[in-house]
Amino acid sequence: MKIERIETHGEEQRIRQDFGVSELCAKVLACRCQDDEQIRQVLNQDLTLHPCQSPELTQILKRLDTARQRHEKVLIAGDYDADGLCATAIMKEALDRAGIVSGFYIPHRLNEGYGLSAQTVQLARDKGYSLILTVDNGVAAHPALTLAKQLGVEVIVTDHHVIQQEPECLTLLHPTRMGKPWQYCCGAGVALQLSMAMTGPRKRPIMLAAIATIADMMPLWEENRILVRLGLKYLNERQFTAIEALNDKKCELWTEKEVAYQIVPKLNAAGRLAELCNINNIVRYLLLEDPAQIESAAAQIRQINQKRRQMSDKMTKTAMEQMHPEDAFHVIADKEFHEGIIGLVAGRIMNETHRPTLVLAPSAQGYKGSVRSVPGLDIQVFFEDLRGYLIQFGGHAQAAGIEVAADQLEPLRQAILAKMETLDLALPEPTLQVLPVSAQEINLTALHELDQLAPFGQQFEPVTFEVSGLTILQYAKMKEVYPKWQTTNGVDLIDAISFNRELDNPHPASWIGQLQINRFRGREKCSILVETVE
Template structure:
């Protein structure tokens, strides 16, 4: 999917000044400036790995929370830690439970089941805990909206202390304490803690030792912080840095077993390893089974038991991946059968038996592939459609759902991600309402963006410079792995790797040779020939082999060196307007209609390159924008499909069909409509 490339403009004199003042490379200075670190003091704080966490008592209601919990500890009341089934909630539950147990508390953990109970406090769970003798519930990563549930707990004689990090509503629950950095009266300086970060602050307050709490529990806090994709800046950055150091020398049986089963080398652990190898395995338990399995692993003190639990989590993660692929394949088949599904401003689909725990991940993958806000729904046991949505750019999902709340039974979320449910009979009205809202807000929908941190020169490709970039880790939200522009590189060779599953591009760049690894791209899908000039978006890291270090470049995106981005997105937008039957000018309609000669050029290219696996974007790259604009190319492909000369695979690539009769292209519906 073609993305917009954007790069913040930084002045050369500012780059030189910061590089000189901090004793860093120009490339590192450019990255820091692009992320808002403009002075020596700001840069120094960014690199400071010992910056203290702020006092937990800056948070509203923290004193009340500490007093109530301390009373429960002193009098041996039964306490329940009430968590959530995602990675943030599970690690927060493990952290607080472990601390309270060390303090000698009579404590248990309750994590609701995703499929039968849903998110947050519920009356059934509260009643169960009350019947078991619990007199104090402490929530982690939930509770801020549980107004009625807290009142119900109070009616049963159960006090509630809430710790959460989600946005509060107008009315706070009448709990003993409500600790949430997003409260209007909260005086803490850092607001972007994950749920596990708030739980860590609570432990720091209970122990009156924030640094001690961080030293003892940073491993849990780091995993949950990375898992919840909160900004890895300021206090979160310190939490994750400490946690990574702790995990590299971890002795906890559960985490050791999980890393071993996941094939992680602890000494090489990074935030990306946590995000892509540890977090998904913890999340898999809540998505496909019970989050209690993941909690049991984190709390396990027996090495043999831990190995068995870790193996179960890895099996669940593999099953989760298989289910994702199954749903994705089903959706791709639907799209191949009905390309009209891609012509809306939004991609909205429903299935009967899709797993509710994984459709959010599938929605994210479809968003990445098609560049459209994606909403997926599946029928639950009660006959309701439960959905998960992912968005891009300025299309605000929560506002869109709010505008269509009359068709919904429940919804929540934020700009880029949301969950919702509706009655099955309201599905058509919901789809129509969401499309109407999108049309009202945008003539052309927002596009995915790739943020570039700076432009490389050949002089930057040294071990010393790239090592310095690595010191910006841990990478994550708002401190992403820097992606750099390599402008106007000429491809000199394309070498298949791993049996053709990946490619190595050899290029001449800035008058020097370089290699770029292109993962997940098969040889017959590469739309560029040797000799082509391209712009590359790459990440850079240090590779070590046989004791020798070198710079390794990995491709994130590629396009022709003369690519006109604005022209491409305008053409794409007008094509979609035409397909939706929306008004466009006569000039646009005329320019969208291909000539016989243009049809012949594209048809001949496809016939001569029948072994290639191209979608429409790769076909445009291979032909070149000077040959044909993207709107006209898409119209041309529609004409060939309608004439039964072209088919589309479930992967979205094209294949010519053997003609069974002479085709009159001027009689196809698309040609007639435009002409």
């Protein structure tokens, strides 16, 4: 992999002077922030959320109050991913607290697909619902919205997905209409604003919206930055039992990384393997209070996630075996693949091979596929003149979903490969961007300050550091496998540890990886989680 060193062009000196931060943090801010306004957002420690007061939100509040007075039944129409599940739980709790009779429905991923459907609208009408409130979906549910109008069922749409055609609904609450500082909100973030307007700011909805913001990889600027910080603060109070129970082992400190790795996959797993559980029970789980019920349900969710991991590993292995390494665009189908897992597999193979990848599983009409692309290749543009091979296509520049008839699969594959030959596309060599720092810049004070820059994530990515100037005191293999260097910068002891079994260099000139604080039995120590060495 190519190493690309980030140049800060001395900007860190100005940032140190203007903002009073360490040289280490100044370098991070210099390479991750586009302007001083973003620096101020990162350094701002105010955790006060801003309540939205848009005309659309006011109109929704009036309609919901009318529903309460008339004893109408409101159906919350959610989605099966982590954002949609959290958004549904937020709205269900808010409506309950407001005294509004409500139910909720999450569609079956494989049998019903994404978003509000005409079938759900009809069932809602048959069961006496006069108002539908969507969360994390709705802007593209045009057939369902048309039927709702015909049946006399009013629909409020709250969503954050791209509006390609104006939805025909009573009211639309959307980040692009809400404006600053809410323009980056996910579905649960939009739901939180409505919840706060109804019942005030409360900890569980804030934690759920923070989890969803991390899950949906939303830009961590403006309100999202405050929301995730506040949500993590509340999570670390250890009062959200349903979230604590999902963790495989006790988490010392909830961070955005812990949430992304320990919580989000478990919430998403239930939607991916919809045949193993009723996805609506995940919403009920997030609202549980009884510890015994929580632990029983959490054990089942953890088992589903373990099944998801096993299936994903097996499918990835099969896909790698079937793959043609020489192909510029991998197209891999197997009758044993599971539709709910193909996106994960496509992402893995794309990351491993650095080639655009389409992985397909059997469907009622042939095959459903998930595409993951590489930088420089817009999937939407690429498939524009290939739509004739497809039954369905939807997505964005780097990820998409398709459906293709069985007899069109091989012609599609040939057409994809033929088109790749016509493109003047130089697929980039995999590059690891690193920020060079000297050993003298590393100390516990600087690393604590670095932690204060969190959360890291979309549009404010974690920095990979290249540390030089360390003196090696000892080199050994932990468990005879993993390399560990005990080093010093002349003042502090710094452990450099790698979990790359193939890495074996007793005397590197520099270490590339993440800087972190190692906490053990109340003691703290500077450490480097090493990806590679130079």
